[in-house]
Amino acid sequence: MxxxxxxxxxxxxxxxxxxxxxxxxxxxxxxxxxxxxxxxxxxxxxxxxxxxxxTPAQLAATMDLLLPKKSSTYDLVVIGGGPAGLAAAINARSLYDLTTLIIEQYAPGGTAATAVNQIDNYLGFDEGIDAGDLCHRAVLQAKKFEAQWLPGYGVTAFKPSDDPKTKKHEITATNSDAPHDAVTVSASLVLLATGVIPRKLTQPTAAAFEDEGIYYYALPADAEGVTAKDTIVVIGGGDSAGRAALMFSGKGAKVVMLIRDTLTKTMLKVISDKIKADKNITVVENTEATEFDAIKTPPPDNPNAKLTVVAKAKSYAVTAVYALISADPQTKWIEDAGITVVRKNETDKYGLAATGLDIFLDAIKKGTFKYEEHKKDLENVTDMATNKPGVFAAGDVRYRAERRIATAAGEGTEAALAMHNYLKANPKVLDAEAGRAAPYYYLA
The missing domain is CATH 3.40.50 (Rossmann fold)
Incomplete structure (x- = not known):
């Protein structure tokens, strides 16, 4: 389309x-x-x-994204508008008629919409589909089922209830461009689907060029104006970095890849093999950029150069830098709200939301697990449920999740089913006045 x-x-x-x-x-x-x-x-x-x-909120309204109506009480609030959040919202609306609000700080589709690769293994698309197109279709589907959107707002306060039957979960989101503009909503159910955000460069000179020469996403649109006169630096050795390098090279640009380790350490072989065979791509291994500076007068042989990048005492004059160096979850506010977060190791400062059995495994590790006290909870454990009743997690923010669009969408769908089963077991959680789905669960 x-x-x-x-x-x-x-x-x-x-x-x-x-x-x-x-x-x-x-x-x-x-x-x-x-x-x-x-x-x-x-x-x-x-x-x-x-x-x-x-502002993003004004743009969202113009883009015909549904914004919150006067009601501030919902059956479900989904925090995060990537594949996991979208899949959960679509299933919650289409199957279970739950009034649903999606809060997305950045843009519809989340980080998945920034993927540059064609997805060839997504069920039902035999000729493949672009990640951005897939996410756009999901947004249209969510709109079709009248899920409401709050884009451009980030969650600044989350107060989960220990008993949603008597008190709803409370979420406050703030406009990223207007800190005084805050919206507070309550919900019987909450899905944490905040995914991850790109990790940024830590070199002191990098911050000055963010969004003005240094970028943390590589969108297909970024390659549209690129020609053989451009030199692009891609920092990173993962699949996303490899695909971005191939994308820019495909437009004729000279690409320099700066990799902290080696090309083949973490990258899929099918991608690294293409990079090795590409004459436009130069791979510099076991290195990292140390300095960035603006170019006032571009060199004659590189008229589009805007930055210099120094790595291993060598300077590169480049049009742009794309730093694709992994991504991190933003889970401090989740942990502060009392949600159990599991860290992969002692140096992991972020952690991921624990669900299902991982909640109990974490308690065993900390020595706080009591079998007799937790026996009933173990019998009713749900893979997508957190330690707070009515609060679920799906996608990249969840411990043990795989960073794949297909699995994130699957987890969102599974989370919606888990919520459905939770409501059948706890019908009085829903507010009969606010939720159209309430009578169904009360009478089930």
Missing amino acids: PKPTATITAKAKDKTVERIKRFLELGDYDVKVTIDPNATDTVVTVGTTTLKNP
Whole structure:
């Protein structure tokens, strides 16, 4: 299906323009940016609507994403709009008629929408499908079933209830561009599907170029204007970095891959083999970038160069840097709310949400497990349930999850079924006044 279009007119292609562009691209829009030195505002046109200096929430409304209505009470609040969150919301709405709100801090589709590769092994798409297109279809499906959206807001407070029959879970989300703009909602059920966010470079000189030469996503749109006159640095040795390198090389650009270890240590063989055979890609192993600086006057043989990157005492003049160096969950606020978080080792500062048997395994490890006290809970253990009643987790934020789009969607579907079974066992959890699904569970 053809993509909807959007245009941005601004005085310069700065961080604000880049964020707006990426928000629209992650929403599967084809975006054209025009630089006008005389412009006083950043003007965005989406379809027939024109906005000046828009926030993500304003863009979302223009993109026809459903925003919260007057009601602040829901059967289900899904925190995270990636494949896991979308699959859960679609099943919760289509099968169980649960009033549902999706809170997504960045853009519809989550991190999965930034994948550059064609997905060849997703069930039902025999010719493959782009990750962004798959996520866009899922967003349309969620809209079809009237799941409501709150994009551009990040959760800043989460107060889970120990007894949802008498008190609902409470979630406060804040507008990323307007800290005073906060929304508080309550729900009988909560799904934690926040996934992971890209890990950023720690070199002191890197921060100044974020979204202005250094990027932590590589979208297919990034390669559209790339030519043989461009040199791109890709930092990272994983599958995403490899696919990005091949994407830019496919447009004729010279690509330099800076890898801390070796090309084949963690990358899929099918990708590393293609990189080895690609004459446009130079792989520099056992190294990392140490310094970044702006180029005021590009060299004649590299007219598009904007940055210099120093690695192993060698300097590279490049058009852009794409740092694809893994990703981390943001689980501190989850742990602060009393949700059990499991760390892979002592140096793991983030941890992942524990569900099912991992809750009890963690208690055994800490010496707090009491069999007689937990016997009944063990008999009713649910793979997607956390240690708080009515709070579930799915996708990359969950301990033992695999970072694959297909498995995240499967976990979201499984989480919706787990919620359904939880409500059948605890019908009074739903508010008969707020939820249309309440009579079904009361009478079941």
